[in-house]
Amino acid sequence: MSLLSDVAARLASILWRRREERELDEELRFHMDMEAERQRRAGAAPDAARRRGAIALGGLERTKEDVRDARGTRLFDDTMRDVTFSVRTLARSPAFALVVIITLAIGIGGTTAIFSTVDATLVKPLPYQEPGQLVRLYEGYTGDPSPHNFVSPTMYLAYRDRLSSFDHLAAGLTYDDAGADIGTNGQPERIHVLYVSAGYFAALRRPPEIGRAFEPTEENGAPSVVLSHHLWVDRFHASPSALGAELVMDGKPYTIVGIMPTGFVDPLRPGADVYAPLDLTPGLDPSNVDNHYLTVIGRLRPGMPLSRAQAELDALGITLGREYPDAARAVARLYSLKQDMVGPASRALELVLGAVGLVLLLVCVNVATLLLVRASARAHEFALRSALGARRARLLRQMLVESLVLALAGDALGLIVARAAMSGIVHLGAGSVPRLTTLSLDPRLLLFSVVVTTASAVLFGLTPALRAARTDPIDALRGEDRALAGSRGHNRVRSALVTAQVALAFILMVGAGVLLVSFHRIRSLDLGVDGDRALVFELHLPDARYDSTARALFYEDIDARIARLPGVIAAGGISKLPATGEYHEWGTRPLTGPNVGLKDAGIGAQQRVVSGDYFRAAGIHILEGRAFDARDAAGTPKRAVVSTLAASRLFPGVDPIGQRLRTGGFDWEVIGVVPDVSVDAKGDRQPTIYHAHAQFAGDRNWALTQVVSTSAPPADLIPQVQRIIAERDPQLVMYRPMTLAEAIGAGTAQRKFTLVMLASFALVAVLLAALGLFGALAYAVKLRSREFGVRMAIGADRGTIRRLVLRQGFVVTIAGIAIGLVGSAAFARVMTSLVFHVRPLDPSVLAGAAGVILGVGAIAAYLPARRATAVDPRSIL
Amino acid sequence: MADSRTDLVQGTLEMLVLKTLALQPMHGWGIAQRIEQLSNDVFLITQGSLYPALVRMRRRGWITSSWRTTENNRRARYYSLTPAGERQLEAERAAWRRASGAVNGVLNARLAPGTA
Numbered sequence: 001m002s003l004l005s006d007v008a009a010r011l012a013s014i015l016w017r018r019r020e021e022r023e024l025d026e027e028l029r030f031h032m033d034m035e036a037e038r039q040r041r042a043g044a045a046p047d048a049a050r051r052r053g054a055i056a057l058g059g060l061e062r063t064k065e066d067v068r069d070a071r072g073t074r075l076f077d078d079t080m081r082d083v084t085f086s087v088r089t090l091a092r093s094p095a096f097a098l099v100v101i102i103t104l105a106i107g108i109g110g111t112t113a114i115f116s117t118v119d120a121t122l123v124k125p126l127p128y129q130e131p132g133q134l135v136r137l138y139e140g141y142t143g144d145p146s147p148h149n150f151v152s153p154t155m156y157l158a159y160r161d162r163l164s165s166f167d168h169l170a171a172g173l174t175y176d177d178a179g180a181d182i183g184t185n186g187q188p189e190r191i192h193v194l195y196v197s198a199g200y201f202a203a204l205r206r207p208p209e210i211g212r213a214f215e216p217t218e219e220n221g222a223p224s225v226v227l228s229h230h231l232w233v234d235r236f237h238a239s240p241s242a243l244g245a246e247l248v249m250d251g252k253p254y255t256i257v258g259i260m261p262t263g264f265v266d267p268l269r270p271g272a273d274v275y276a277p278l279d280l281t282p283g284l285d286p287s288n289v290d291n292h293y294l295t296v297i298g299r300l301r302p303g304m305p306l307s308r309a310q311a312e313l314d315a316l317g318i319t320l321g322r323e324y325p326d327a328a329r330a331v332a333r334l335y336s337l338k339q340d341m342v343g344p345a346s347r348a349l350e351l352v353l354g355a356v357g358l359v360l361l362l363v364c365v366n367v368a369t370l371l372l373v374r375a376s377a378r379a380h381e382f383a384l385r386s387a388l389g390a391r392r393a394r395l396l397r398q399m400l401v402e403s404l405v406l407a408l409a410g411d412a413l414g415l416i417v418a419r420a421a422m423s424g425i426v427h428l429g430a431g432s433v434p435r436l437t438t439l440s441l442d443p444r445l446l447l448f449s450v451v452v453t454t455a456s457a458v459l460f461g462l463t464p465a466l467r468a469a470r471t472d473p474i475d476a477l478r479g480e481d482r483a484l485a486g487s488r489g490h491n492r493v494r495s496a497l498v499t500a501q502v503a504l505a506f507i508l509m510v511g512a513g514v515l516l517v518s519f520h521r522i523r524s525l526d527l528g529v530d531g532d533r534a535l536v537f538e539l540h541l542p543d544a545r546y547d548s549t550a551r552a553l554f555y556e557d558i559d560a561r562i563a564r565l566p567g568v569i570a571a572g573g574i575s576k577l578p579a580t581g582e583y584h585e586w587g588t589r590p591l592t593g594p595n596v597g598l599k600d601a602g603i604g605a606q607q608r609v610v611s612g613d614y615f616r617a618a619g620i621h622i623l624e625g626r627a628f629d630a631r632d633a634a635g636t637p638k639r640a641v642v643s644t645l646a647a648s649r650l651f652p653g654v655d656p657i658g659q660r661l662r663t664g665g666f667d668w669e670v671i672g673v674v675p676d677v678s679v680d681a682k683g684d685r686q687p688t689i690y691h692a693h694a695q696f697a698g699d700r701n702w703a704l705t706q707v708v709s710t711s712a713p714p715a716d717l718i719p720q721v722q723r724i725i726a727e728r729d730p731q732l733v734m735y736r737p738m739t740l741a742e743a744i745g746a747g748t749a750q751r752k753f754t755l756v757m758l759a760s761f762a763l764v765a766v767l768l769a770a771l772g773l774f775g776a777l778a779y780a781v782k783l784r785s786r787e788f789g790v791r792m793a794i795g796a797d798r799g800t801i802r803r804l805v806l807r808q809g810f811v812v813t814i815a816g817i818a819i820g821l822v823g824s825a826a827f828a829r830v831m832t833s834l835v836f837h838v839r840p841l842d843p844s845v846l847a848g849a850a851g852v853i854l855g856v857g858a859i860a861a862y863l864p865a866r867r868a869t870a871v872d873p874r875s876i877l
Numbered sequence: 878m879a880d881s882r883t884d885l886v887q888g889t890l891e892m893l894v895l896k897t898l899a900l901q902p903m904h905g906w907g908i909a910q911r912i913e914q915l916s917n918d919v920f921l922i923t924q925g926s927l928y929p930a931l932v933r934m935r936r937r938g939w940i941t942s943s944w945r946t947t948e949n950n951r952r953a954r955y956y957s958l959t960p961a962g963e964r965q966l967e968a969e970r971a972a973w974r975r976a977s978g979a980v981n982g983v984l985n986a987r988l989a990p991g992t993a
Contacts (some may be wrong), residue, residue: 005936006938009935009936024928026952026954026955027904027928028924028928031905031924034906038910063925066926066929067932069935070928070929071930071936243900
């Protein structure tokens with residue numbers, strides 16, 4: 001009942017303290033005057049009356065104190081006094097206070113920012129109902145530890161028909177980055193089309209908002225489309241009459257059967273404008289079972305664990321292997337869709353998370369060390385205060401307040417650092433790390449790091465008061481070294497902490513160093529092509545106006561025309577650029593040579609379809625035989641150019657030229673050998689088979705990316721190429737022109753993101769460790785300055801003292817490096833997946849990290865050593 | 878506060894202050910005077926205990942204060958009873974009656990005949 005008025009009154013007392021004090025003064029003065037008046041009337045002399053009035057009041061100050069007590073704000077007042085005192089105390093050792101505050105700020109700010117990144121990109125659920133049931137299905141070949149190939153349509157249909165673990169198993173066509181030109185007023189515009197199977201939206205449990213999804217009967221490339229919400233709004237002004245209307249894509253009319261709801265994010269292609277049904281008509285050739293190009297996602301039946309679904313899939317795989325000899329070595333693997341979506345980024349982020357943990361640990365250790373060292377330094381002060389009668393609780397409270405003042409200052413600064421770091425991360429990772437745009441500072445995570453670091457600050461901050469209670473004040477006051485410098489056990493704890501600091505910093509440095517070396521190698525990696533002097537762009541020929549013959553003629557013709565432009569060296573097209581990822585890995589087996597008939601003769605090989613003078617345009621030299629030319633036209637026997645890896649695997653020990661192989665349902669004669677080029681940005685080389693577009697145009701509508709090598713800046717070429725294309729067909733779009741280097745470079749952006757993160761972490765870690773080491777040694781020297789003074793007074797020279805201090809520094813540094821080495825070995829295992837062309841425990845990296853840490857340790861030890869010997873013995877004694 | 882003796886005195890003092898204010902709003906000095914008068918100078922109210930008690934009672938919401946001028950034209954802080962204070966006075970008066978009755982009962986007790 002009176003709680004509210006009580007709290008209000010106490011608050012008022014705190015808020016209007018001045019006024020309350022003034023009013024108290026006035027009230028008591030009034031009382032005294034009235035009392036004096038009364039005494040005077042009773043006959044006393046004025047002076048005596050006033051004095052007696054004062055006596056009656058029971059001592060003015062005492063009364064005031066009692067009134068203040070009665071206000072119930074004593075705890076607050078004392079705390080404020082402690083805070084003021086703490087700030088004054090800390091201001092007397094600003095270096096210590098600053099180091100602790102900056103350490104906390106960096107620790108809290110950095111870790112919160114990184115934790116939030118991990119949370120936003122890794123931990124947040126997929127925006128679909130029951131996201132845990134969503135899986136991604138990949139195919140691969142026996143023995144592949146991590147199958148990540150696309151799925152062949154034959155297999156997809158078999159899985160869909162025969163697996164009982166799934167509610168839905170849906171397929172989409174993502175590898176093509178399929179686009180279509182929708183023409184309005186003669187101004188063609190390119191949009192993204194995602195071809196999907198029936199059940200795609202059902203698997204995601206996001207059916208169209210208006211209209212319907214695709215039926216299984218439409219899985220023959222039926223002219224139906226489902227519009228994305230944004231295209232519906234942009235093109236049809238969100239009119240319901242759009243349903244049933246026509247959308248002309250690539251000159252072909254499609255009927256709009258459905259419109260997706262707003263807020264639907266496609267898991268396979270987030271920017272998809274239009275959905276169209278997949279063509280799943282069984283191929284003409286049954287060996288097409290080994291032709292992989294579908295992206296398959298599925299929704300498990302409720303309660304079905306991934307492992308059981310995988311077991312069913314494995315069993316079915318064996319059956320299918322018997323039915324389709326071409327798929328005898330095929331395996332399929334399920335992954336959780338979420339893991340798959342953040343896939344490559346997730347390893348990077350896990351690594352960053354590990355680094356964050358280490359930094360946080362380092363911060364705690366650092367703060368602990370500094371506070372312990374300070375505790376030793378203040379042993380004298382606390383012994384004195386304890387001898388003077390300060391109660392233990394009082395000392396504890398004051399230390400608590402002092403630690404909290406430090407911690408809160410660090411927390412506040414940490415918040416600012418976190419905000420700055422967040423905007424930096426978003427800026428850095430934009431475009432290369434999925435879902436980074438949704439990033440915001442997570443309050444839970446902020447709380448986590450604040451609590452952890454503050455707890456460590458408070459815990460170790462209390463030690464001087466705790467020790468003061470245990471130490472015999474007489475010892476401390478006599479200046480006994482034991483009491484002053486802390487007990488031996490206490491010193492051991494401190495040394496252990498400094499060693500841990502060094503070890504943590506070492507591990508972080510090694511991690512960053514390894515990535516740095518790896519990144520440098522990737523940058524300077526020979527991908528097998530020259531990227532700066534080549535222009536690339538996509539050119540899509542709509543089925544409606546171009547049949548396979550027309551496409552074959554068009555690409556050859558346009559390449560020839562572009563090649564005649566001044567400054568152009570060569571022009572050609574390819575179905576997938578080098579170093580941009582895997583694409584069309586088809587089973588390939590030799591028909592001639594030593595391996596024919598061997599059980600394991602078949603290999604998985606990357607298939608590429610090329611037009612024009614692609615090899616010269618991309619800077620790939622012919623090693624043996626010849627490149628494609630006019631002889632390899634439609635209707636002639638099918639010929640292939642193979643990479644050296646493909647040649648050596650398919651035809652070991654024999655001349656590959658003239659050998660025959662089978663892939664994609666056809667037999668091919670090898671006419672040339674080219675060097676391997678990187679399949680991805682990591683420099684990974686795989687056996688590759690090149691096909692001439694002119695011979696293979698009938699297989700499907702290959703949207704060839706054109707490559708034009710030039711002696712002039714590639715950008716200058718764009719208008720001329722555009723004019724040539726417009727001359728041939730004004731409705732075609734020269735899509736996404738850029739340099740080859742840019743097209744390839746996209747793959748390295750993500751690793752750069754990780755690298756910059758880790759590198760800044762390592763820098764921070766080394767900085768923190770240096771500060772900690774310096775602080776710890778400097779204080780240790782200060783504590784022993786009396787001992788050093790004695791030693792010098794009885795004849796020790798400065799060099800001896802310096803060596804003593806330096807040795808102390810080196811012992812902990814080297815011990816820390818040794819422990820860090822062991823830690824690095826453990827950390828290296830995590831890094832192996834992310835690091836290329838460098839051993840995780842690269843000796844040069846280890847040596848470099850050890851060198852830096854030793855150097856920092858030497859400086860941190862030398863400065864206090866110099867100060868120790870600069871002391872005049874007389875001033876100490 | 879830890880001392881039980883002050884508690885007793887404090888509780889009694891608060892009851893007397895409440896009673897005084899129930900008669901009319903009054904400033905601190907006036908309250909002390911009135912209690913001394915009414916108790917025939919048995920209770921000497923030390924101001925060192927009066928003012929802390931007033932602050933506590935104000936915190937509990939029993940009394941409020943406002944600055945007014947006295948008949949001698951001086952500014953003084955006048956205290957007055959709140960409804961909560963009136964209820965508190967009644968409660969304390971009842972408790973006091975019970976307690977003093979019980980104490981009197983004990984003090985006036987005589988051995989009943991035939992019980993020894």
